[in-house]
Structure formats: structure tokens, C-alpha cells
Amino acid sequence: MTNLKHLVLGTAAALIMGASGTFSQAMAEDTNYVPLLTYRTGAYAGSGIHIANGMHDYLAMLNERDGGIGGVKIAIEECETGYDAQKGVECYESTKGKNALVYNPYSTGITLQLIPKASVDKIPMLSMGYGLSAAAVGNTFPWIFNVPDTYWDGASVAIKYIAEQEGGLEKLKGKKIGYIFLDAGYGREPIPLLEQLSTKYGFELVQYPVPGKEMQNQSSQWLNIRRDRPDYMVMWGWGAMTPTAVKEAVKTRFPMDKLIGVWWSAGDEDAAAGGEAAKGYKAMNFSGVGSDFAALGDIKKLVIDAGKSQTDPSSFASTLYNRGVLNSVIIAEAIRNAQEKTGKKVLTGEDMRIGLESLDLTADRLAEIGLADFAHPMKVTCEDHAGGNPVFIQEWDGKQWQKASDWIEPMTDVVRPLLEAAAKEYAEKNAPWPARTEACPN
């Protein structure tokens, strides 16, 4: 029992040390602190690892190459969420006190929990192409940014692309479009818009929810799909759900060129699960394909080859990796903007909000940072925090992704009124929702 006593004492000592240490962790004053809420563990790690690597590597590259932004280094800290909302909030609470500039939750569930906190803690949140669609309404959600697109923009592009294939929006009448989605906040987000479009254009929308814990067993959903014979399938998949769906689609001989995934279902491994047979699988995308960009070359040279990253060289510049890079580009550009607008070098969350709200990523600027044509130019305004930017469709050729369409504009005329209505509804449901008091920096 003496051993046990020592052990108990030791554990207690370790606990006390750990607890006291949490508070004494002082941040160096001359850095801009960017916490990254990532997930390299759990069921969604397959997608999360690439995003995490991309986000980390671009910021690390800026530190290595330029000594940070505006001469101030970026302090990067990852916090593991496991795509779990409770852990995400825990990460948020444990890092927000260190003068965090911006949060990227990479989970719609975590985003929804953090949205009300953002305005209270004065830390903006960048949910790049995910999260609450209504957050695009800047006057209701001054602290939330979802450039370049909301899910509703994405859903409208999917429908528009299908219409293009059929020869016009009026040809959608009487068609049957299936929607297979991860049954969580993420997958349910686009449903209101799809329903709206279905009544407007007269196509039938059939929903196939995939519960999170059964995402690796979708045979029943795909059996139903085979029975219902939809003309097209739109997919909102993430983590292990997408490769499973692609595999099942191949197995049930669903015509792959009629299956269109959202930009989060556009991973290389997602499509590769179906191998050669998945040829023709399409997915939306808004970030560059391939490694043929100067900035990515710098990342390779200064970060990955220098052993300062966890990136597996074979997954470098994959679709989701590049998505993570784009996320960090937006962060970096917002920091630069904020530094210009406020004249400060070391920023706070409030400065960062100004930087994000006045973000104007032009084609020239993209070329200047070595990422020409990496993404469509995007601009944030005080009213519109998403921008409704065009996205393109990429196609799996059996080995890799190929760009398969030009930039397609979302149906902003349909989406915007819905966004406004949804934002209003959100504010009413969460009354008293704080009215915007932040001045518009543009």
C-alpha cells in the first residue's frame, strides 16, 4: 500500500502543478495569437488532418519566410476538438484568454455553439464555407464571417449545375433529385434552400439522412436510392461518410457523373475510395487544385522539407489541404488588413474583426502572395459576410481531380432573401439578440 500512497500523492502533485500551470502560461507579447481548432483524432480525422495541416503550414511558412505578418510573428496553437462540440467549446474557453484573434471551428456543431459567444468575448469567427448560412448577414452577425460562400450558395450552385446539364432551369420540372447528407447540423443546413428551390423549379427532393454513428454503413440508404432512382444525387458528406458513400454509389451502380458533392466532400481520399470506378464523381470546390503555386512551393521548401510540419508529403496540396491553406490565407490577409486599418502591429480580436470585414482579396493580391488563380477573388462587405462567390465543379478522373467547369455564380437572388429571413428568425429565437453597434470599417 505504500506504493499506492506514493502514486496517489504523485498524481495529486501532478494535478496541482498542471492546474496552476494553466494560468501561469504567459504569452509572449509581440506575437499575434491564432488558435487552430483542429481534429486529427476521431471519426472525422480523415478529413480533418488535411485541413489542419494546410492551415498550420501556411501560417508557419509566413513565419519562416517573412517573419510573420507586418514583422510580428504568428503564434500558432492547435487544440484538438475531435469534431466534438463539447471539446470544441472547451478548446475555445481554454484559448480565448490568450488574446485569440480569430476562431476556425471546422465543425458546424461547434460553430453554432460559439456564435453567441463571439460578440460577448469580442473575438470574430471565420467559418470558411460552412457553419450557419444566415451568419452571412453582417448586420445581424457582425462577428461571424463565412466567406467565400454559405452552404445555401453551394446548394444553389449544385442545382444550377444540374440544370445546366439538363439544358436549363425549366427542364428541372418533374426531375427527382436526391439529397444524401450527414445527419447533423452540417448536413441539415442546406435543406431549407433545397426545399425552396424544389418548389420554385418543380423538381422532387428526396432526402437520405445518414446518422453520424452509422456513416460507415450506408447500405440501407443506397438501397433506397436504387429503389427511388433519383436523376441526380447531391451529397453533403464529411469525414468517413464521403468515401463510404462513393463506394456504395459504385457498388449500387449509381451513375457517378450524376453524383455531386459539396466542397467538403471533395477530398482526394474521398473519391479515391471508389478507385477507377468512381470516375466522373463531381464535387464543388473553391480552392486551387494541385501544387503548382509559388506559395505552396515555399511551404514545401520552408516548412515540410524542413521537418516543421506533420504533413505527409503524399497528401501535400490535396484538395482539402489547399482548402486549409486558403483558410489561412484569409486569416493572414485579414491580419494584414487590420494592421493597416488600425496602425497597430499586435492585434486584438476587435482589430481582427475590422480586418476581416474589410477583406478584399483581389486577383492581383492573390498573384502577389504567390497564389494566382488559387481562389476566386473575394470581398467582404459589412452587409454580406459571405459574398456569394462563384465556385467551380471538379471531376474525379479515376486518379485525381480535374477542373470540370468554369466558375459558377450561386443564385444570389434566391439565396439572399432567404438568408435575411433566416437571420431575422435567428435573432428572434435568441432574443434579446444584441443589435449591431460595431462601426463599418469600409
Add this chain to the structure above:
Amino acid sequence: MFYREAGQFKTSYEADQALFPIRQDRIGLAVILLIAFVGIPLTANDFVLTSIMIPFLVFSLSAIGLNILTGFAGQLSLGTGAFMGVGAYAAYKLTSLFPDVNVIVMVLCSGFFSAAIGAVFGLPSLRIKGLYLAVTTLAAQFFLEWCFIRIPWLYNYNASGAIEIPSRDMFGILVTGPEATPLTRYFIVLAITSVIALLMANVLRGRIGRSWMMIRDMDIAAELMGIRPLQTKLLAFAVSSFICGVAGAMMVFFWLSAAEPSSYSIKLSFQILFMVILGGLGSLSGAFMGAAFIWILPVVLKFVPGMLGFDIEAATVEHLTFMIVGALIIFFLIVEPHGFARLWQIGKQKLRVWPFPY
């Protein structure tokens, strides 16, 4: 030496039947309550309150709830998560239907909904026992979770399918929503947890608690002695679910502020069950110790490598935490299969005879 009750004579029946008959226990409890009500609020920062203390208290309460059913009444249940969910959804619906009613009343009322549901799913316990009963409570878990996802009325037709708690105030102080301070929320959770724990400590040593334990130890003998299994078992299910429901409602109202159905999944049921088993079946203090071990230890462990100056990736820390906590669970169960409560009892005995052990 430290824990000797020699010389403490009871001169009245009241003193003999007191909840804490030993002076050291009373002092100990007073110190713990003092730390909880005064010490922690004075010293802790927001992170400690929101990410450690509030969840710890919520989980302690739900572990007490499950302990009543499994530890005291001997009915194995895997539906704790769902019963907590019932409480959360009931409180959410109640507060959106009656926005002006005090939110604490709503949280406590929500317990009655989960008590009713718990009693219904407790009916099979009259026919089946042990692992077979666990399977039927598992059915409750899946069925209720399905309801949370598939019945949009429960979450007010939110597009996201999550329940989001609106801001509510009480005597002019915000108690829920993002602007409620962690300290306010902590005090409410602490008050509810302590009151219910104290109440349960009283119930458990009285007629009701004893009848539960009789059923647990040998139901046939209990029946022969005049305990009615129907009422007793269903009451255990109802009381247990009531407490779990209140804990679930507190979880979303005072901790998470928004919850998806997945927050009340089977994972939560198992988490609570592990707390109960590790803490000690049939012990209220064990519920607190188990909750501390399962919830606080991993959160704190995450900071240890950074503290010691190791630069380890966040994901690796997560893996390490998993492994360490897992290893510790196995270690403690080998050392003391009856959980921390039993360890503490042994410790008390050692303190009693120290420094002359025999």
C-alpha cells in the same frame, strides 16, 4: 489519530440519527462546501469554471442519478444519456412555451418529464434483470435519441436541429445564454447539485433507500418481507431519471448553451456509467469522485506536457490522455474493484489508526 471518533458521545436520538454523525465528516463537508461556495469563485478563472467545475457538477449529479438506479436499486441502465436528453429537451420546450417563468423552475420541472419517461422504460425491470435489462434501457437510449433527431417540434423546427438556449434572467441577473457570467451559472449549478445530493443522502438512508437496497440485494427476500417490487423499482427509475433529467437540463442551460442530439448519445450514457463504477456503486461521494476522475483528469492532463516544457502536438496529447486515463481506470479497478468510495473508506480507516497501524 486524524479520524478518530472516540469520545464523541451521542446523547440524543437526533444526534445518533444525524446525517453525518461523526464530527470529522461534518468539518470535512463544511470545508468542501466552503471551498466550493467561496474558495473557487474567488480564485478560479472563466476556463476553470466553464470547462471544469460546471461540467464536473453536472456530471456528478447525473452520476448520482444513475447511482441510485444501478448502485442502490441494482437495476443496470444504459439509458442515462437519453434520460438527460429528455430533461434538456423538456426544459427547452418549457422555456420557449413559457418564457417568463423562472428558468430554474423550468429546469426542475423538466425532471418530472424524464421521471415519467424513465418509469415507462423501467417497466421491463419487473420481468427481467441484469444484462437483459441493460439491453432494454439501451433500446430507450436509441429510441429517445431517434425522437430528438426526428421530431422537429422538440427543437422548435430549427434548421440546424440543435436546441439553442435563449437568454433568461432572474432577479435582473442573466442566468442563461452567452452573456450570463460563468460565476452565476456556476453558483446555480452548485446550488442545485448540492441540494439534490443532500436530499438524496437523506432519502437513501430512510425507508425508501433501504427498500431499494433490499431489492438490490435479493428481490425475492425483499418481496417476502413486504416490499412491493413494482412500486419500489419504478420509484427507483423515476427518481433516478428525475435527477438525470435535471442534470441534462443543467448541462444545456448552464454549460453548453446549445446542444445537438449527439450530445445525449450512448457515449454520454457510458461516460456516466464509468463514473459510477469507478466512483463506487452505491456511494454518493463516489459519484463526485468518479465524475472528477472521468471529466477533470483528462482536461488537466492536457496541460501537463506544455507545463513540463515538452512541445507535443495537440493530437498526440489527446492520444496520450486517452492512454493514460485508460491505464489509470484499469489500475484503479485492479487495486480496488469497489471504486474510489471504497478507497476513501480504506484511507479513513488508515487515518483512524495512524501512526500505530495494526
